[in-house]
Amino acid sequence: MPIKSILAVLSGSPSDRVSLSTAYSVGKSFNSHIDALHAHGDPRDAIPVIGEGMSGPLVEEILQVAERDATTRSQRAREAFEAWRTEHNIALVDVPPPPATLSCAWREEQGSEEDVVTRRGRIADLIVVARPANAKDLVTESVVEAVLFDTGRPVMVAPPEPPATMGERVTIFWNGSIQVARAIGYAMPLLRRAKDVRIVTADESKHAEASSDSGLLRHFGWHGVKATVHRFHPAARSTAEALMNEAYASNTDLLVMGAFTQSRLRQMILGGVTRKVLAESKVPVLMAH
Secondary structure, three states, X not given: OOOOEEEXXXXXXXXXXXXXXXXXXXXXXXXXXXEEEEEEOOHXXXXXXXXXXXXXXXXXXXXXXXXXXXXXXXXXXXXXXXXXXXXXXXXXXXXXXXXXXXXEEEEEEEOOHHHHHHHHHOOOOEEEEEOOOOOOOOOOHHHHHHHHHHOXXXXXXXXXXXXXXXXXXXXXXXXXXXXXXXXXXXXXXXXXXXXXXXXXXXXXXXXXXOOOHHHXXXXXXXXXXXXXXXXXXXXXXXXXXXXXXXXXXXXXXXXXXXXOOOOHHHHHHHOOHHHHHXXXXXXXXXXXX
């Protein structure tokens, strides 16, 4: 199925430009509809616990500051959306059926970013989230994890600077896991359009029996996707670092992989491929859990 409904997450931070640009790069190939979603924070979330030692005036002051900050972020997100829509001359459409070209709409809901994005994300073909450009960027890792674990939908995480092209040269990190199998299924509309598809797999894979090169290539063949297989040896480098270097060597403009194939607790304690790729990838990453 084509990618017809894209949810671009905006936070009112510099990364909004990247989120919108990445959504546009995907959507223009499928004449998709892009919902630009911003969660207007609830000021009451700024006071997780109102204790006995907190006076009424202090509570009111905290609420006022939080509301001003939320309003400012909403304005910045809306300005980024309007500038992007005007630049690309995208039709503003609120309800289906869509026109025969790319369309978009502005969505703003009050509530925590994780809750709002997760609820909306469950009814999108693709969720686009830009990772933090710097320490002051307000897009948090918790939002990325929330949509990966709680929506059941594919998530495209964009780097601080999007590439000039999208999906022309795709690298798939294949380890035989359920998560990457799902990611491949979601990515199939993009894979069919790609000029070059590379399957890379680490020789240390714990799923050697599931990572049959010929079986995966045969699967792609039924979909009309031509791919090549490349094995790499992480050696002294981490698997994530080796994977990214393999992708960069082929000028990849999209990486496809499973997310959090280990438990979240194990990832937090030991690190992991998912976290390192999320933090450092220079190209968009399409993930599924």
